[in-house]
Amino acid sequence: MAHEHKLEIFRGLLKFKSNTQKIWGVLIFLTIVTVIEVVLGIIKPESLMVKVLGMKALNWIFIILTIVKAYYITWDFMHMRDETKGLRRMVVWTGIFLILYLIFILLQEGGYVFRVYDEGYIKRDF
Template sequence: MVRDDIIEYSLDAHHSEEEGEKIRKKIWKVTAILSIITLVEVLVGAFYPKEVAGSAWEFIKWGYIILTVIKAGYIVMVFMHLGEERKTFKMMIIIPYIIFILYLIFHLSNEGISVGDTWNTFRH
């Protein structure tokens, strides 16, 4: 008995080979960009000396934050199809998240300073 309730979606494709090639090219581009950013993060974490102090450590921390935010934004733009929307809609979605992320960074920085001051008080 042949089932008539199963739909073969691959037969229902409405794009040409050129459009399929563009889609595959975009997938490879997204994979390459996300892989490069992740590779940079992993290499810095694996090979940078653990006894880093001063401005180099600040650069590494802010570098990780910036790379992570860029990667998250790119994922939202591509996989959630926000990149295909109008500019005002993009900004309406992205700006509150940017403000929230900046708030979290500010809050974590202030709390980190406070905790560091408290530890220094108990050490002496």
């Protein structure tokens, strides 16, 4: 079986000459993302503390950057980019659908329990 790799990342913006080169390129990208996360986590800029859709903007940035990292780990390190569409969809969409469903249900329920405490039906501050 020939081992052909798709050597483009960022939708073809960056094309590498060999698979090894692509691996190092992705490493550099992932390192930059991690450094951004850590720096933001330490400075915690005031301007990013505003709430967007019920959560701090900073937390949205962290979550989005995490998903970006997860994408490049799966696509380039695990070679998902080179798999067939069928396998890719089976693995990715199954996971994403079930995880989103689970997160929605549990966070909704957690928020409800918080309101029960908060509105004083159950006393917790003693």
